[in-house]
Amino acid sequence: MVRPTLLTSLVAAAYAAVAVANKLPGAYIVELEDGHDHATVLNHIDGEASTRMTFDYKLFRGLSFKYHDPQAAESRSKQLAALPAVKKMWPVRIVPKQAVGGVQVVDMALDDDKGVMQAGRLPKDTFAPHVMTQVDRLRAKGITGKGIKVAVIDTGIDFTHPALGNGCFGNGCLVSFGTDLVGDAFNGSNKAIPGNKPMDCVGHGTHVAGIIAAQKNPLGFTGAATGVTLGAYRVFGCQGHTANDVLVAAFNKAFEDGANIITASIGAPEGWSEDPWALTASRIVQAGVPCTIAAGNDGASGLFYTDSGASGKGVTAVASYDNVDAPLVSFHSTYNINDGRSIDFIYTPGDPAEWGLSMPLYATSLDYHIDDDACKPLPANTPDLGKYIVLVRRGGCLFTDKLNNVVAKGAQYVMFYNNEPDAVIVSPDDPTIVKATGMVSPKIGIDWVKLLKAGRKVTLNIENLAQSKPVLSSSPNNITGGTVSTYSSWGPTWEMEFKPQIGAPGGGILSTLPVSMGSYGVMSGTSMATPLTAAIIALISEVRGTFDPELMTNLLSSTAKPSQFNDGNNTYAEIAPAPQQGGGLVQAYDAAYATSLLSPSSLSFNDTDHLATNLNFTITNQGSSAVTYKLDQIPSITMYTLGQDGISPMSFPNEPVNAQASLTFSQNSITLPAGHRAVVSVTAKPAAGAINPKRLALWSGYVTITGSDGSHLSMPYQGLTGSLNKATVLERGQAW
DSSP, rough: OOGGGGOOOEEEEEEHHHHHHHHHEEEEEEEETTTTTTTOOOOHHHHEEEEEEEEOOSSSEEEEEESSOHHHHHHHHHHHHHHHEEEEEEEEEHHHHHHHOOOOOOOOOTTTTBBBBBOOSSSSSOOOOHHHHHHHHHHTTOOOOTOOEEEESSSSSOSSSSTTTTTTTTTTSSSSEESSSOTTTTOOOOOOOOOOOOSSSSSHHHHHHHHHHHHOOOTSOSSTEEEEEEEEEEEEEOSEEEEEEHHHHHHHHHHHHTTTEEEBBBBBBBOOOSSSHHHHHHHHHHOOOOOOEEEOOGGGGGGGGOOOOOTTTTTTEEEEEEESSSEEEEEEEEEEEETSEEEEEEEEEEEEEEEOEEEEEEESSSSSTOOOTTSSOOTTTTOOOSSSSSEEOOOSSSHHHHHHHHHHHOOOOOEEESSHHHHHHHHOOOOGGGGGEEEHHHHHHHHHHHHHHOOOOEEEOOGGGSSOEEEEEEEEOTTTTBBOOOOSSSOOOOOOOOOEEEEEEEEEEEEOOOOOGGGGGEEOSSSHHHHHHHHHHHHHHHHTTOOOOOHHHHHHHHOOOOOEOSSSSSSEEOHHHHHHTTTBBBHHHHHHOOOOEEEESSOOOOOSOOOOOOEEEEEEEEESSOEEEEEEEOOEEEESBOOOTSSSSSSSSSOEEEOOOEESSSSSSSEOOTTTEEEEEEEEOOOOSSSGGGOEEEEEEEEEETTTTTTTEEEEEEEEEOOTTTTTOOOTOOEE
8 A cells, every 4th residue: 555655645635625625623533542541631621622522432532622712723732732642633524414316217107007006015026226236035045134233323213113113212122222422403513412312303314224124114125134233323413414523432332332233324535544433443343343334425526535434444335336226205195176176196205395284386387388497587476485385397407496496486385397207306405495395297297287277276285294105116227227326436545445345236225214204215325335235244244153344345345246337328348447336236145155255355556656566365265175266357447537637636437548457367277175275466567558647547357266166256456557646736836
């Protein structure tokens, strides 16, 4: 790996840009040297600062605090850092909630019977994310993760949900342990006030929990590991963000509470393994507890964009693949014409969705062919839209533009109707500008416009989601299904550490939501892939009788299936770069019962200046008979990190380079008797030829190991043609 003293000016400047954006002014985390107590620091900051968190854990002792005068904080913190009691010191950084996909498109009409299923049935015999990852094969053998404790660091869990405990919290319950570290009012910057129970008021943590362990429910799916018990560690309030000091506390608390696996679908771009949260997770991994952390949802930002916690050494950073099915949860409601009989319709709630009312409908246009409905400020004679549910046709501009224009006339409840036979979840940039959004099909919307044009009064009666009955629909995802999600963040870390380790389905995932939010919904993100991976580790641990984090990562990576590259519109013949997908899409059954093992999980040859001339990996035959292994390589797409000027970072999809590295093995065929192992030496010849090294060409691929016993294993590798240390960040006289 590149030594810290040789870390590139490129990444240092990029880090600085990110760091300034998320640093909490005047706030610091201090770790104490062994043998020192908190009093030394507390006495030093007495009267000058207030304590945020106190850490008194086996793996981390110290505290976090915030100076009252941010202007004096830097000089005072330097004095504090020089004290013998202080082992290390970091700034407190704000960590946002992971953005999740708010738009899910499905090729179906919501008012048709086609694609709409009855409760308790699925479009396939088994849940698609489980089939994609072989979870269904383990579940068929009765493997459920029984008795394993999985800690979920997130927004809390709605344990009143019928599929998540039905109100039971504590010993003997599905959500059996955990704590609220922050309280409802916490926003990342203010002081955390712990609550009584880790109840979710956001929805993210409940969705994550359902992916792991949701029990039987009317929509017919379950979590991947229904036999585990969950721990809920709430680190977000009802609004806003969290902070890295809270995450340090939460991870240590979960570890000391006896969690067997810790998972967090949280992160912010940083890419340093010495971040205090990443360091905490690494120590927990070294102590024998696997930690899965989301790789991040910044795929649009291109290469070298890993998230903070996921960058920890030994941490399993998880990429996202798109579901092969596109599920959608809709709800029944009714409308009346001239206060007559109730007529049923189906709508898809947006975000926010604070429905639960009856109001007359007002259409911003009586032309149902209009291409730019509400894309411009509404006429001066528009009535007070606060008295109506406002009907707007999709198309011509962003949803946010339409919402801003109707809100300017008082609208708080907005129902869109589509301009194509799809269903879309409307999620504005600022969800606080309205109370509720939703969408109906083109047919329903046109019917309503015709009625209004004819002078009829149309009243919508939309129940609160907690009282509404969900309807699940689904259609195949033939465009991106089974490939890496375009939003999934790319590695490697800024130290050329290999990230992510593996991937799992995260795009378009059905799971639980708080009862107040409708109980069930679809979300997308590495946030969804990460808990599925944690659940799979629980299943594998039940089969193999160990939680060894290194073994888990090695098994998952070596048995995973790398996918072809997809740019969001097309799938290409070439394998997607390893820094996008890690080892590939996890295969739970193959990992659980593998008898041929590889170690480590990946190979990183560094950059041109610090090229690792030889790297080794080990093959172990744990089977009952001899196996002959054939070794080869499959290169993936090489991509430039920087633009043609050799300075500006490229965004997704990065420009491909028609050149690959070649590998040479110390032996191309190995026969191992049962119980034996062999070390293979690998030499890399970096990608060369018509490459501009100033643009930092990241090359990667997979070592393939094919066994005579039918096993098919792979190991991802990566390297960089170019010098990180010599990379130009800015032209002279320019500013970031």
